[in-house]
Amino acid sequence: MTKESIRHRRYISTLFFDTLYTKAQKYTQWMFVFVLMFTAHPMMANVALPNQFTLDALDDRAKIQFTDNGQVTVLHLWASWCGYCRREHSLWVNLIKLKHVQYISATYRESAENGLKFLKQFPVAFDRITRLDDTNARQINAKTVPDTIIICGNEIVYRHIGSMNQNQFHQIMSVKLRQAVQQCKNKSS
Numbered sequence: 001m002t003k004e005s006i007r008h009r010r011y012i013s014t015l016f017f018d019t020l021y022t023k024a025q026k027y028t029q030w031m032f033v034f035v036l037m038f039t040a041h042p043m044m045a046n047v048a049l050p051n052q053f054t055l056d057a058l059d060d061r062a063k064i065q066f067t068d069n070g071q072v073t074v075l076h077l078w079a080s081w082c083g084y085c086r087r088e089h090s091l092w093v094n095l096i097k098l099k100h101v102q103y104i105s106a107t108y109r110e111s112a113e114n115g116l117k118f119l120k121q122f123p124v125a126f127d128r129i130t131r132l133d134d135t136n137a138r139q140i141n142a143k144t145v146p147d148t149i150i151i152c153g154n155e156i157v158y159r160h161i162g163s164m165n166q167n168q169f170h171q172i173m174s175v176k177l178r179q180a181v182q183q184c185k186n187k188s189s
Helices: 003-038 083-093 112-121 134-139 166-188
Strands: 041-048 054-057 072-078 101-108 128-132 147-152 155-161
Touching: 054 128, 072 083, 072 166, 083 166, 101 112, 112 128, 147 166, 155 166
Parallel strands: 072 101, 101 128
Antiparallel strands: 041 155, 072 147, 147 155
């Protein structure tokens, strides 16, 4: 081999590996964004709900209105087509409810009929069943499912975006929820 052909091979291999490295960097960046989008992350909120924030009930009862009455509410957003929501559903079935806490299930990004059909097939003991429309979703900054929101009166005090495993579910439904109940009691006194 001549020196010229060796240089040419080095140049080609360098060019090849540089291109691979650049593509790997771009791939890694996209994978990071993808993982960030689809992994659960809790958020402390303390964000007030909009005035007159209401949800339409699917159980033929009156609308659900959130007012500054000191009521603690767990609002769980889900969809029957969501695999994470279906996996998490068994955790909600076995939920031990706290007194003086209202548990609301809200279907999001699907028809009310599909949500009700799913709940008839796999019942859960929520106090109320609702559907979150796009207008209300924008008001509470809901973008994905599952999304679990703890509300004190008319203020979001804790939010967990994404799926929960059993340990996270227990942590949120016992520790975080009890903290919210205490915070509401202190706020109303």
